[in-house]
Amino acid sequence: MQRHDHCRRFHQIITSSRRHYATKYIAKITSTSPSGRSLSAEVSVPAVATDSRGYPIPRHQLICKVTHILTKSQTDPFAVLSQYLSSLSPTLTTNEASLILKSLNCPSLALRFFHFCPSLSPNFRHDPFTYSRLFLILSKSLRPDRFDTVRSLLDDMDMSGIRGNISTVNILIGFFGNTEDLDMCMGLVNKWELKMNAYTYKCLVQAYLRSHDSGKAFSAYGEMRRNGYNLDVFGYNMLLNALAKDEKHLTGGPGIHGF
Template sequence: MLGPSRRRFHHIITSSGRHYATKYIAKITSTSPGGRSLSAEVSLPTVATDSRGYPIPRYQLICKVTHILTKSQFQSNPFADLSQYLSSLSPTLTTNDASLILKSLNCPSLALKFFHFCSSLSPNFRHDPFTYSRLFLILSKSLRPDRFNTVRSLLDDMEKSGIRRNISTVNILIGFFGNTEDLGTCMRLVKKWELNMNAYTYKCLVQAYLRSFDSGKAFSVYGEMKRKGYKLDIFGYNMLLNALAKDGKVDQTYMVFEDMKRKHCVLDEYTYTVMMKMNGKLGRCDESLKLFDEMVSKGCSLNSIIYNTVIQALANGRMVDKVISLFHEMVENGCRPSEFTYSVILNVLVVEGRLNKLDEVIEISKKYMSKSIYAYLVRTLSKLGHASEAHRLFCNMWNFHDKGDKDACVSMLESLCSAGRTTEAIDLVSKIKGKGINTDAFMYNMVFSALGLGKLMRLSKSLRNSRKVIVDLILYRIIL
């Protein structure tokens, strides 16, 4: 009785001289009288396997093959060198080795060439679902213009070769195709190959529909997923929640949100932000505040985006005092207000006629009041027709910063001229150079148009300090 690594091997030698891909070492034990047959004791090549019986990857081989292929730019025919190297192996390349070599190749074109090269190594070499799936994954991350047709061609090859497919292949294809027509093809493959969809397949399908901006089909797949007892991860839930909220599907959004709670998902800051934003648009300010308090009680980290979302929700409900209170809390917690924060607060103050609260807002955030924020508030107040408030705020900025902001100056100048406050406009033009801003034709023409030719001399007599500015305006106009 021979051991597991050695066995009696009988072979009839024919004239065809058929060669095997794997080399064997044999010891001849007997021959027939005519010499036409023999018996030999063969030492089978040993392949290390893991506890489940699967071959352990030969990492030295994988590194060597990868090195040969990746140096292809310096070689005329790297596959000839690779063929010579692989012919010396015992046993030859396995599908497991091929799959890991594909994983190591960063170039999709090179991976595709190596995939086809493997089939030429030996008549006995057959790609399996794992090597096909590996190649599909590589092509899905490439920018090859023919990648879709290439994958479809490979699918046809799988079908013709009778290779057994698995659900992992479908999962990769769903993520790869990513549009409604091809997703339908993937579903037909599931039925054709008689596969069972798992939780990851459903997740891939939901996300694929969401990337195709079809929240309706995504929610339908989510319903089927629930009936099968599967659930999404937090990333998938948030994608679905955000898409439904953006599409205004309130009931479905709440349904998903409640499912997340029932299934004990750890709700994160993004989840709460989506729900607070939706409630704010619906005018449900109390619900937004409730969600905010719940998020704080669970220890979620707060940032400017979260505060801006709640402030906007309260502003939509015209709750000025609560807006200012939350803004104060935002600053105290070290979250820097942005232009968006100030725009939301400013709009609600204007709508509610509470511009007197603007000084309080500026005082609360004085450590964050930069020149650009001042300039933004001045421009916004000017556009909203509040010239007096804009001018007062502009003077604060003027006194606080050594250098001026040209956009703010132009906005202020335009606001003063539109309001007929030519005295302040002339005073601004006379001082503007002291803040490092050069006056231009646009500024002069704006003030000149506001003054009118008939008013120039009268104003020049009453404003001795501004006489030089007016003369400059007249001369500049004559030159033009």
């Protein structure tokens, strides 16, 4: 009896200290030896884990590794990166690529990484989120060719049949500074079948004001009101100030007295 209790306690200790792995592997037995003492098995590579909505969960260790290679490598970082990512299965996801772009402070490096990603796999295809992330990076850069680069990327989206989302439009409105490009942004809203929200209208009004087109700014404001949205105090002040300057310039008077 004592021996039985001892064996049971020993089994409990072994079971409680057993390591449980976060990743599960599925294997299929392919052959067995005549004696039955050995066998061969084929292990299926697990897919990327997904959340409750079915979206792939980013592999943060992978994101940190790739970012480190791109920013710290003494040799050609993309040669090192290609070798590293070729050993991965599954390969980089668009969500992970977007987070890596977010970690890159250099716009030129971010642009090069963006163009590098499709070479990893024939199945890799940029989505609205990676494009939007790159647009945001370029909008904060001082590259002299940043406007032409963004227009070229928009052409790529069009040729690839990729439709942006309203966040993409908001970034583009804040990026461009002339009426022609802002009208193009409004064309994208219709082309991509999007619905403008209060923030989109606010960005549009302020963008027209920055391009010294108070007429179109006021027109956008009117459309905003008709759709049930209101400007914030900062936006109202900008619009009132621009309209007052326009009236003063045209009439030589003290400016508008009401709104």
